[in-house]
Amino acid sequence: MEQLHALVADGTTYMGTSHRQATVRNKVGEVREGLHALFGLPDGYEVLLGNGGTTCFWDAATFHLISSHSQHLSFGEFSSKFAAAVKAAPHLGDPQIIASDVGTHPFAIADDAVDLYAFTHNETSTGVMMEIQRPVGAKGLVAVDATSGAAGLMVDPTQFDCYYFAPQKSFASDGGLWLALCSPAAIERIEALATSDRWTPAFFDLKIALDNSRLNQTYNTPALATIHLLASQIKWFNDNGGIAFSSGRSRQSAEILYTWAEASDFATPFVTNPAFRSNVVGTIDFREDVDANRIATILRANGVVDTDPYRKLGRNQLRIAMFPSIDPEDVASLLACVNYVVGHL
Numbered sequence: 591m592e593q594l595h596a597l598v599a600d601g602t603t604y605m606g607t608s609h610r611q612a613t614v615r616n617k618v619g620e621v622r623e624g625l626h627a628l629f630g631l632p633d634g635y636e637v638l639l640g641n642g643g644t645t646c647f648w649d650a651a652t653f654h655l656i657s658s659h660s661q662h663l664s665f666g667e668f669s670s671k672f673a674a675a676v677k678a679a680p681h682l683g684d685p686q687i688i689a690s691d692v693g694t695h696p697f698a699i700a701d702d703a704v705d706l707y708a709f710t711h712n713e714t715s716t717g718v719m720m721e722i723q724r725p726v727g728a729k730g731l732v733a734v735d736a737t738s739g740a741a742g743l744m745v746d747p748t749q750f751d752c753y754y755f756a757p758q759k760s761f762a763s764d765g766g767l768w769l770a771l772c773s774p775a776a777i778e779r780i781e782a783l784a785t786s787d788r789w790t791p792a793f794f795d796l797k798i799a800l801d802n803s804r805l806n807q808t809y810n811t812p813a814l815a816t817i818h819l820l821a822s823q824i825k826w827f828n829d830n831g832g833i834a835f836s837s838g839r840s841r842q843s844a845e846i847l848y849t850w851a852e853a854s855d856f857a858t859p860f861v862t863n864p865a866f867r868s869n870v871v872g873t874i875d876f877r878e879d880v881d882a883n884r885i886a887t888i889l890r891a892n893g894v895v896d897t898d899p900y901r902k903l904g905r906n907q908l909r910i911a912m913f914p915s916i917d918p919e920d921v922a923s924l925l926a927c928v929n930y931v932v933g934h935l
């Protein structure tokens with residue numbers, strides 16, 4: 591709400607400006623510097639951005655981040671999609687795909703043939719989070735899809751080379767943009783592949799994105815409101831203690847959710863290993879005789895929206911967002927509503 595008000599307050603001087611003008615470039619600069627501070631990026635790391643969201647970044651990565659062989663941890667809808675994009679790319683070798691059952695995550699296996707390890711910080715479809723750690727002995731780059739995890743989960747930047755996300759989840763902004771925190775090794779890879787003879791469409795060219803980002807610009811016109819909303823959220827995080835603050839809010843929400851589910855006689859956390867249970871997206875299974883769909887429908891009719899599960903998972907489940915902007919007290923209120931609805935079914 592405050593983010594929207596800040597946008598309205600700046601609206602007449604900000605919206606409608608060319609993205610090559612100072613007002614917008616300063617905002618992009620604020621985003622880039624704000625992310626540097628939020629994640630405590632070491633010297634030499636750079637913040638890149640471009641249009642098209644995370645799904646576009648996967649395609650860009652197939653051109654300018656993977657040399658030939660990648661290894662993917664596949665444990666849900668999103669992590670499997672990147673692996674599929676790589677598999678389909680004719681200029682890359684067959685990726686190694688390590689899969690595990692939904693509700694768990696697999697572990698990487700260091701292999702000298704692998705030049706990029708693809709992790710997912712939070713698998714949004716199943717509510718599983720994983721700790722980001724370089725595989726012991728690995729020489730390849732570590733690239734992390736943090737679309738739903740960034741800012742809601744703690745991360746050590748020395749453990750990744752490319753941590754990419756989009757602003758519509760933990761940053762409470764809008765979609766259509768990708769952001770990537772890149773280590774010097776990732777930048778070196780981008781520069782090397784850009785001068786190789788691999789044909790690359792300009793929209794997926796990470797060297798073009800790198801050059802534009804350094805000027806606080808994007809290759810083509812971005813959605814200005816998205817950037818403004820994102821800058822406000824980053825500032826709010828940084829003004830209140832940084833990532834310890836933002837991830838702390840999600841952790842608090844998660845404690846409330848899982849404590850409730852474990853004590854409940856009709857609900858249980860879908861993810862059985864407590865270490866894998868996500869702090870940003872909670873998945874809760876319901877007893878067979880309690881119809882989760884019906885609960886979601888009743889909640890929606892009463893203005894409590896978007897508790898639906900990921901459909902392809904096909905479970906009697908609710909999925910609860912616990913992004914940093916969500917007040918942990920609101921999670922507690924939601925659970926009181928669920929208790930009330932189930933009590934009156």
Ligand SMILES: *Cc1c(COP(=O)(O)O)cnc(C)c1O
Nearest residue numbers: 643644645668712714737738756
């Ligand atoms: C939402 C999501 C995506 C897709 O993001 P887009 O910006 O819509 O392309 C990818 N990965 C994860 C983990 C997500 O949660």
